[in-house]
Amino acid sequence: MSAPDDTTSRVRRKRMEIFAFLFLTAVVMPVLAVGTVGSYGLGVWIYQMFAGPPGPPPSPH
DSSP states (O other), X not given: OHHHHHHHHHHHHHHHHHHHHHHIIXXXXXXXXXXXXXXXXXXXXXXXXXXXXXXXXXXXX
16 A cells, blocks of 8 residues: 555655756756856956056056
8 A cells, every 4th residue: 555655755756856956957056157257256346446457557657
């Protein structure tokens, strides 16, 4: 009597694992990548507002 319940729970668990994998790879990882690169770019932009752009200092002419 527990065999159908066991089979059903295995199928459900496998389906949930596939859903979790697809959710992580299609939603969470791209959001984290865009957020990481965006926040780094924002940090560099704010730093350059105060410190100036990179490069040699202007010539004294």
